[in-house]
Amino acid sequence: MRPAALHRLDWLARSASPVAISLLLVILGMVPLQIPDVTPVIPAWALIAVYYWSVHRPDLMPIWAVFIIGLVQDLLGGGYPGVGILALLLVHQFVASQRRTFARASFQLLWLIFALIAAAAVALMWLLNCLLQQQLLEVDPALFQYLTTLAVYPCLAWLFAQAQRSFLS
């Protein structure tokens, strides 16, 4: 292979890493941990991944990739397909519309904004599930999942930042 082709392949692999990492996270998030009571509150990995990469490398997290991540998450998750996709698409769109604010934001501010966006996303998913199920669902599981998602955000953001530094700078 010519060096130019190799170079291009390398570039492609690096550019695909945010989407690949997000997909891998969605799949690995399903590994049974066999820790009591942890399953219902497992964080919404895709939400964190899509938010982080939409903020930091929007060019490498296109909207169709967000759709695919949501699709994989919903199909594997066993719930109603489309619910998670819709939430992720709206998160992505919101971040894209406020790009200037995000470009200058500190980590703390990003976390705070994530708290608000994730709350809206979880609320939307809860509402859609209620509609599709045609009954009022308990709020607690969604609330606890929201809290764990919020709590793991800094760790995951740090890991993503390491990946960004090593693959994409």
Place this chain on the structure above:
Amino acid sequence: MNRRAGSVARLATPVKAWGQRFALLLLISAAVGLMVLGKADVALVERARTTLADGVAPILEVASQPVVAFNGMVEHAHQLLALTAENKILREQNRRLEHWQMVARRLEAENKALRKVLNVTAEPAVAYATARVIGDQGGAFVRSVLVNAGQTDGVLRGQAALTSEGLAGRVAESGQRTARVLLITDMNSRIPVFVGESRERAVLAGDNTAQPHLVYLGRQAQLAPGERVVTSGHGGVFPPGLPIGTVASLADGTVRVQPFVDWSTMEYLRLANYELPGVLSDFHEGAEQARGAR
């Protein structure tokens, strides 16, 4: 040159923005369409699910190995620490079980003799497939797990999924190598049951909490905490008598059931095929004959 590039950019920016907006609308419509399809329970969605699960299964199998190994180690250490105490308990239990075995043998013989007298046809044989739980579909809205056995192992939709403790759920979808088991705690799970000694009929309905509740319970039903809940076999999905759990609480008219299955240690599931086609037709024929003979 510069001016031309500028005009291209001026033209390209709105086109790009329009394209992005179009893509967003298209994908949002697709998501909504998927919701409708999913609600309508279309075969296409099920196929997509099982195909994806089959594809992801190898990754999950590999990824769950360290967890299994780690848990094994922790358990081993625990066992070493509690060896003496456990031995004592097991000896005690063994003595009790030996007694029960004796009782069971006697009852089995008696049962067999009585069946012979009454000309009752034999229960259908059961084929088991044992599968490892490779995916735990966590989250706030679904209670289901992915197991590494599918149609090639004879696992089909509707089969009962059991642990050694009791009923865990039923197979909701089965792919080639994987199957999704809807747990009895999921809000879509409805299982006809008998409750207690009086064998009150009811339906066990999951609601995504750890303790599913009973619906369609007779108004005169007198229940107490601790009474056993078993499958009734109505509806023909499960055979009667599979243990599910015990009545946990009776607060505000809602009867909640504590399942026997310990969800956190659920590593393997037995998928029981009670509806072997050959056996089932034999069973029906047998039943017809018995009816004819009467």
